[in-house]
Amino acid sequence: MPGPTRATTLADVAAAAGVSLSTASLAFSGNKPVSASTRERVLAAAAALGYAGPNPLASNLRRGRSGVVGIAVGQLSTAFRDPAALPMLDAISQVLGAAGLGLLLMGDDDEHARLPIDAAIYDICGRDSWAAYDDLVARDVPVVVVEGPTWPGATYVDIEHRRGAKALAKHLHDLGHRRVATVTLAASHAQREREAGLRDVFPDAHVVGACASDLGAAQALAADYLAGDPGVSAVVCQSDVQAAGVVLEARRRGLRVPGDLSVAGFDGVATPWLDLELTTVVQPLADKGRATAEAVLGRIAGADVADVLLPVRLRVGDSTGPA
Amino acid sequence: MPGPTRATTLADVAAAAGVSLSTASLAFSGNKPVSASTRERVLAAAAALGYAGPNPLASNLRRGRSGVVGIAVGQLSTAFRDPAALPMLDAISQVLGAAGLGLLLMGDDDEHARLPIDAAIYDICGRDSWAAYDDLVARDVPVVVVEGPTWPGATYVDIEHRRGAKALAKHLHDLGHRRVATVTLAASHAQREREAGLRDVFPDAHVVGACASDLGAAQALAADYLAGDPGVSAVVCQSDVQAAGVVLEARRRGLRVPGDLSVAGFDGVATPWLDLELTTVVQPLADKGRATAEAVLGRIAGADVADVLLPVRLRVGDSTGPA
């Protein structure tokens, strides 16, 4: 009865193929030319021994890379419930995947700093602090921050929050609106910038309250607010999902949108549960993801990577009208 | 001018602290007792040298573990757009995180099989095949399959698709419905089971078509179908999101739900964009996630892990009524 068999290693394969360890390594990695016949022999030996390729743990140590990029998104169900997060995540995953890199989910509370990552992305969290940041710096792990706070040494990918918010506010002002309210996100860099843009036009804009980019939450917030007959003619939301919640709640109370109340969003995502098109600030979600992933690749390669600021544009839909 | 300085290692710390390499290792890992004073000295030396703790790459090789669990979810934006996926993902991430394990996203197309993972979860994909599976088996990576096809050697976590679907069908039959249609998911184990449950009661149920668990997609499907005046009194969907799409489309066409058309879903998630409560089959999403994560932990520990079958229950809401 054979004891617990040691796993097959590249050395075993090399021996079976009658070549040296380094040649066997080259046959798998292709990092240097190997004669076709030799490679055949190595691969055949590997197949015969049931060898599934170089142990990634060993190869990682040797190369000093894990092939994994961490992404901090806060609580998963919160982050991914927002449809704006997904096209971006897709783009990141696609670009990194093409480069052979995997994506590791990091909570922002946790101990994942102990896991080996080649770089980290801080995104979606909508927070100003990240416990793991100092650890990453100490480990020399490059960090790319998306719409986040400014930390020394990180690379930034951002969008024109303030300009977009201001353009939207102007649109409402042009329509004759003078008293507007806003539903905000959690305190964060993005929220502050957008609020600044809104106040460039409506210095007195009233804050309804803050909630996540979640339809039910926005609806609940709107329910309380609208019940008080607040006397505003427009509500500016910080996401399309929030805006959808406000529209649904306004209608439930018998208000016509935009006849009695104009509602605007942010992001430019599809809102199939509404039968109108939201007036919103469209941001280039996939571009943002690609830019983020490319910044990551650059930083891993040791390059100097410039910060990125992406443009947004106002899309006028059917949810806003004359005051 | 100092050259490119080699990174500080545990050996450097040990030397600076005047202890042996193994003692320094113990001071960090706590795997064996170390006197308090010695540990102090080691930690102080580490701080002085800017040492951020043992290199995880080296530690991984030595221990033969990466501390990472892969999760295959197909295309990210598709998988995560389904609200049913999120509570489950949260639970997985929480249980694994508590055990110090990270979660690596694996597309089902990609080369992530080369990344070092201690176990893999196959979930949400709604597919029958997975290119990476053979690789994982060859590497002896344990696999936990959620609602998926049966592969030799994997551990299964599943729910009572068929029983739930049948209970729902009975409910409709009791209400007098005789001609029903169903919106299906992609061909998959879950879909086949649920369809079987439906056909236990309605052998002739008509298939409207298949789509992802996506509101817009279901709405489009329903638009075509309802335009043809199909003469059914109930539509059974395979997710609550699909059901919401059908409800919205039915109303758009002037049909009352459930007066003119009964609509049922599956999952039991919140549907804030509807003002009625769906009749649905509630599945224990968080339990499913926890069971999955615990199966993963068991398999990593080398234990024999039993398959898990979780119960579902019918929840009668306001979206179904007499035929």
Add this chain to the structure above:
DNA sequence: TTGTAAGCGTTATCAA
């Protein structure tokens, strides 16, 4: 094109 040899930075075994 192939072989030799030197690590990569830990952790675990064993003895002191």
Add this chain to the structure above:
DNA sequence: TTGATAACGCTTACAA
């Protein structure tokens, strides 16, 4: 409680 030493399995100069 601490210390010496041997792996873990691979990649890459360098030499042939």
